[in-house]
Amino acid sequence: MASGDPAASAAFVRRYQARVFGLAMTIVDTPAIAEEVAQEAFVRAWKHAAAYDPRRGRVATWLLAITRNAAIDAVRVRRDRPIDPADAVILLDRDGAPPGPGFEDAEELREALAALPEVQRRPIVLAVYYGLPLAEIAQIENVPVGTAKTRLRRGLIRLRAGLGVSDE
Amino acid sequence: MSDAPGCAHAREQLPELAAGVATGEERGTALRHVAGCPDCRRELDAYARTVDDLLLLAPEIEPPAGFESTVLARIAPDADGPTPRPAPRRRPGAAWRRWSLRVASLGAAAALAAGTVWWQTAPDRHLAQGYKRTLNVAHGSYLTAGALTVSSSTWGTGYGQRAGTVFGYQGDPSWLLITVEYAPVAGRYGVIVVTDDGAEHRVGHIRVGADGGTYGTVVKVPIQTISSVELTRSDAPTLTAHLKY
Numbered sequence: 174m175a176s177g178d179p180a181a182s183a184a185f186v187r188r189y190q191a192r193v194f195g196l197a198m199t200i201v202d203t204p205a206i207a208e209e210v211a212q213e214a215f216v217r218a219w220k221h222a223a224a225y226d227p228r229r230g231r232v233a234t235w236l237l238a239i240t241r242n243a244a245i246d247a248v249r250v251r252r253d254r255p256i257d258p259a260d261a262v263i264l265l266d267r268d269g270a271p272p273g274p275g276f277e278d279a280e281e282l283r284e285a286l287a288a289l290p291e292v293q294r295r296p297i298v299l300a301v302y303y304g305l306p307l308a309e310i311a312q313i314e315n316v317p318v319g320t321a322k323t324r325l326r327r328g329l330i331r332l333r334a335g336l337g338v339s340d341e
Numbered sequence: 342m343s344d345a346p347g348c349a350h351a352r353e354q355l356p357e358l359a360a361g362v363a364t365g366e367e368r369g370t371a372l373r374h375v376a377g378c379p380d381c382r383r384e385l386d387a388y389a390r391t392v393d394d395l396l397l398l399a400p401e402i403e404p405p406a407g408f409e410s411t412v413l414a415r416i417a418p419d420a421d422g423p424t425p426r427p428a429p430r431r432r433p434g435a436a437w438r439r440w441s442l443r444v445a446s447l448g449a450a451a452a453l454a455a456g457t458v459w460w461q462t463a464p465d466r467h468l469a470q471g472y473k474r475t476l477n478v479a480h481g482s483y484l485t486a487g488a489l490t491v492s493s494s495t496w497g498t499g500y501g502q503r504a505g506t507v508f509g510y511q512g513d514p515s516w517l518l519i520t521v522e523y524a525p526v527a528g529r530y531g532v533i534v535v536t537d538d539g540a541e542h543r544v545g546h547i548r549v550g551a552d553g554g555t556y557g558t559v560v561k562v563p564i565q566t567i568s569s570v571e572l573t574r575s576d577a578p579t580l581t582a583h584l585k586y
Contacts, residue, residue, distance in 0.1 A: 182416065186409050194404035196396055208404055212412050219416040221501070237396035242503060279397040286398065300360040301395050306551065307362045322357065329356035333391055 200244035214240035245304040285335030293328030359388035365527025492581035507582035511564040518557040526577035533571045
């Protein structure tokens with residue numbers, strides 16, 4: 174994308190725009206704002222393309238992490254809209270479209286996430302999608318911070334175990 | 342699994358670290374350990390990949406018509422892209438607009454006051470008006486901003502991560518406003534202004550907590566001569582913002 178080749182730029186945007194906009198919509202839940210967030214994500218990706226390290230993951234997850242950060246910025250500004258983790262959980266649990274070529278393992282992750290107890294899944298969604306600190310997660314979940322922390326930790330450990338990732 | 346000292350404690354923190362919810366102290370302690378422990382670093386990478394991959398689960402939704410051309414137009418000035426639109430001055434992005442409007446909520450009085458200025462928030466509907474008022478009343482000529490990022494990897498992960506924003510206002514007086522949303526280590530950071538001639542000017546300290554921090558100060562050097570602003574702490578990565586585009 175950083176090549177400066179217009180055709181390559183267009184192809185890049187076309188390839189990932191549905192993913193980027195979909196994630197932005199999942200987090201901000203307003204089409205106009207999601208569109209602005211998605212645009213901002215591509216612009217940031219363009220400007221920081223040199224920071225992308227292929228050894229650390231595929232370009233889609235890098236781009237989606239940028240999108241998530243831009244969306245979190247937007248959500249923080251809109252304090253009028255309370256965060257409802259149920260929105261995202263429903264989307265994550267739904268029988269959605271297949272993840273597409275090259276992302277088959279994402280379906281495995283979706284199954285692992287769906288298999289988690291809800292009390293572990295919600296803190297993960299709140300942290301990973303909305304970027305909330307533990308104190309806010311605990312407040313939303315109406316549990317002590319230590320409990321929220323334990324649930325998140327156990328959930329992530331189970332997710333990894335569900336994916337067959339070992340410690341070795 | 343490694344039995345290196347500190348591994349057990351650090352590994353307990355890795356899921357929170359990867360999810361970005363570890364508190365400042367925990368994050369600092371764990372990162373210091375991970376920086377010197379390849380086993381734990383691999384473990385953290387594995388958690389981080391799992392967390393990143395979770396973002397792939399959001400549904401794909403086609404954006405509205407015109408999205409692609411708008412994006413290409415926005416990146417074209419930097420990329421010599423395909424759009425025939427003449428390249429304007431750097432178009433402020435959403436984040437810039439948002440933050441610059443927030444800055445405006447400081448109000449003209451704060452901008453003109455001698456000494457330190459502090460961050461305030463205000464309802465969005467008042468912000469645009471406040472922005473104009475600030476520039477008009479303060480006879481300001483220049484408002485700029487730069488992303489604050491983790492600029493050294495000495496202490497482990499986080500390099501390149503967005504940490505906040507630095508705003509510079511050229512007026513009478515001129516000031517800097519620093520907002521930190523994320524720092525690998527919480528605590529007190531020295532604020533250093535680096536000017537074009539390479540000179541370093543210490544302009545105070547910012548306290549960064551688990552929820553970030555904000556610091557504002559009047560500066561004597563012209564804003565246009567500032568090349569970067571650094572937040573430094575002996576046991577943490579330096580956070581740097583470049584104000585020149």
